[in-house]
Amino acid sequence: MSGSFQIIGGKRLHGEITPQGAKNEALQILCAVLLTDQKVRVTNIPDIQDVNRLIEILGDFGVKITKNGLGDYTFQADDINFDYIKSAEFKKDGAKLRGSVMILGPMLARFGEAYMPTPGGDKIGRRRLDTHFQGFVELGADFHYDENDSFYTLKAKELTGKFILLEEASVTGTANIVMAAVLAKGRTQIYNAACEPYLQQLCKMLNRMGAKISGIGSNLLTIDGVEKLGSTDHRMLPDMVEIGSWIGLAAMTKSEITIKDVNWNELGIIPNTFRKLGIQLEQRGDDIYIPAQANYRIQKFIDGSILTVSDAPWPGFTPDLLSIILVVATQAKGTVLIHQKMFESRLFFTDKLIDMGAQIILCDPHRATVVGLNQETPLRGTTMVSPDIRAGNALLIAALSAEGKSIIHNIEQIDRGYENIDGRLRAIGADIERI
DSSP: OOOOEEEEOOOOOEEEEOOOBOHHHHHHHHHHGGGOSSEEEEESOOOOHHHHHHHHHHHHHTOEEEEEETTEEEEEOSSOOHHHHTSHHHHHHHHTOGGGGGGHHHHHHHHSEEEEEOOOSSOOOGGGGHHHHHHHHHTTOEEEEETTTTEEEEEOSOOBOOEEEOSSOOHHHHHHHHHHHTTSBSEEEEESOOOOHHHHHHHHHHHHTTOEEEOTTSSEEEEEOOSOOOOEEEEOOBOHHHHHHHHHHHHHTTOEEEEOOOOGGGOTTHHHHHHHTTOOOEEETTEEEEOOOSOOBOOOOTTSOOEEEEOOSTTSOOGGGHHHHHHHHTTSBSEEEEEOOSOSSTTTTHHHHHHTTOEEEEEETTEEEEEOOTTTSOOBOOEEEOOSHHHHHHHHHHHHHSBSEEEEEOTHHHHTTSTTHHHHHHTTTOEEEEO
């Protein structure tokens, strides 16, 4: 359902907000239920479009799904319907969702064959999937791509472990190859593996199911193949992108907010990156407390040069939060260079912030210099369209801090990634409604 948000900005917010389960973890964990014929129970699943679509696809495959409560499901893949996977219907359903690429590893490992339409999701370059397929081929799969049909086919009589060096530390690529390797014959080593907390969660879950994965949290994973996997329970981490977003929201709206149950140990350098923008935040148990601040001043580097914030593979700063850092910097005191290394065109939404009165120089597709307004001139409300999930949330935060009324269209892009975001924001005092 694509509608619009109407936001009256400039209101101070107050209270507690709890982050949803992590979207990017959910997409991996849900695919992993295909690796066993036993029951797998998963809790803290976010109720968002991308995840619900994947659950529907699993249901169409013949996975038995029981909803135990909000965000709490039991899955059992003991009777998979292969006709569906080869059907025109699946070509349509699977193509809508980029996360569906991660069903390939489990299907190949357990059933010796896997199929997938060219995936949809956010608009980012095509070479992203090469890492996945190269990994499968190295493990012994035959790969075929039908260009007329935009359909991928993988087949393997058996998968055999080997040493794989990834071209890029792709999170979904690593997850996919790990899921294929856990049931392969012999030992697989993946070097330049992604080591995000969500990937660590997947590996720990697979180990509880009987897999033998070591090196978790490092960039060299060693996987000794096993015959089969069993059942387990798994609770998903909170979404770090949401946590970062609420830190930024508190600062921009000069609000006192407590973010609950953030799993502080898994946040890496996220809290300190916001502190570099001058935002005060403190750890209280497993919560983040952000006091109301009239101003926040961007730190400089020790030698006095201008601060640069750039993204990098984990444990570097996640690219999904750079758009939030950029928005928050617009009202800081000082100047910062935002360097988006990992994706093209993620910075193009800055046009909309410039329309709202932000002082931003877009240097090129990867870099933007932000000259903070120090809360002296509020951003102005405006009408805008959300281009992708993360920029959508960044624009939402800009609108909540702006003076006057803003309208954000194409909010399906926000609903894809954030559960009941308007309801949760209203609960802490935001003036936001769906129209």
